[in-house]
Amino acid sequence: MRRGARRGRREGPARRRARAPGEALNADVIWQIAGLGILIVVVHSVIKTAGRDELAWMVTVAGVVVVLFRVIGVVNQLFQAVRSVFQM
Amino acid sequence: MSVLALVAFALVAVVCLVVLRPLRPELAVLLSVAAAALIFLALLPRIAQVVSLVTDLAARGGVEPAYLAAVLRIIGVAYVAEFGAQVARDAGEGAIAAKVELGGKVLILLLAVPILLGILSLVTKLLG
Numbered sequence: 001m002r003r004g005a006r007r008g009r010r011e012g013p014a015r016r017r018a019r020a021p022g023e024a025l026n027a028d029v030i031w032q033i034a035g036l037g038i039l040i041v042v043v044h045s046v047i048k049t050a051g052r053d054e055l056a057w058m059v060t061v062a063g064v065v066v067v068l069f070r071v072i073g074v075v076n077q078l079f080q081a082v083r084s085v086f087q088m
Numbered sequence: 089m090s091v092l093a094l095v096a097f098a099l100v101a102v103v104c105l106v107v108l109r110p111l112r113p114e115l116a117v118l119l120s121v122a123a124a125a126l127i128f129l130a131l132l133p134r135i136a137q138v139v140s141l142v143t144d145l146a147a148r149g150g151v152e153p154a155y156l157a158a159v160l161r162i163i164g165v166a167y168v169a170e171f172g173a174q175v176a177r178d179a180g181e182g183a184i185a186a187k188v189e190l191g192g193k194v195l196i197l198l199l200a201v202p203i204l205l206g207i208l209s210l211v212t213k214l215l216g
Contacts, residue, residue, distance in 0.1 A: 025093050025130040027100045029122050034104035037115040064114055071122045078125045078132075079168070085136045086164030087157060 029074060033067050097127065117179045128171065155203055162199050165192055 040063035047056040082088070101123035109116040139160060146156045169192025176185035 025097045025126060027097055029126060030097075030101050030104055030119065033115065033119045033122060034108055037108045037112050037119070040115070041111045060112075064118070067115055067118045071118045071125070074122050074125045074129070078129050078171075081129055081132045082164055082168055085132055085139060086160045086167075088161050088164045 029070065032070065036063060036067055039063075094127065094130070097130075098123070117175075120178055121175050124171065124175065128167075152206075155206065158199055158203055162196050165195050165199065168192075169195075 040060055043059050044056045047059060101119070105116055105119055105123075108119060142160075143156060146153075169188055173185040173188040173192070176182075176188060
């Protein structure tokens with residue numbers, strides 16, 4: 001279980017590097033966020049059914065934070081690009 | 089990037105948003121931010137082409153480069169402020185959106201001060 005978690009973590013940056021900040025419009029981030037959202041909803045409802053409301057809430061917050069970091073990366077890219085185009 | 093890619097991307101984002109909005113509104117906000125940022129990011133190379141065209145025209149017309157830089161900066165501020173305000177309004181925070189727009193206007197006014205001073209000095213030179 002622990003090894004699996006570590007491998008999952010190692011996969012993250014590699015995949016992020018593979019998604020080059022190119023000029024093409026790719027929907028990877030959209031799919032990721034939507035999938036993560038649905039996953040969070042399912043996990044939340046399962047844990048809530050098990051009667052651990054506070055744990056379900058924690059799962060939701062963790063998911064939101066993960067997605068937030070992903071989106072912050074995209075917005076940072078956007079701001080850098082705007083700054084370089086308009087010489088700000 | 090063609091207009092077809094843009095519309096396809098927007099359709100994907102809209103479908104995901106419609107699915108996600110009733111389940112997790114906070115994630116839907118983040119998803120819409122990501123979609124808007126990605127579309128803007130994909131449009132920026134084209135905007136850069138337009139900017140280089142305008143720079144070329146200004147150089148041919150003998151416009152002072154400082155004024156052109158100010159105008160470009162103003163356009164950038166307007167784009168970014170509009171982006172922020174739309175995100176805030178999309179999340180249902182109209183007050184924050186209005187403040188962001190106000191801040192954008194103030195900053196644009198400040199950036200336009202050198203141009204205003206240039207016009208003023210030109211007018212005084214013409215009159216006196």
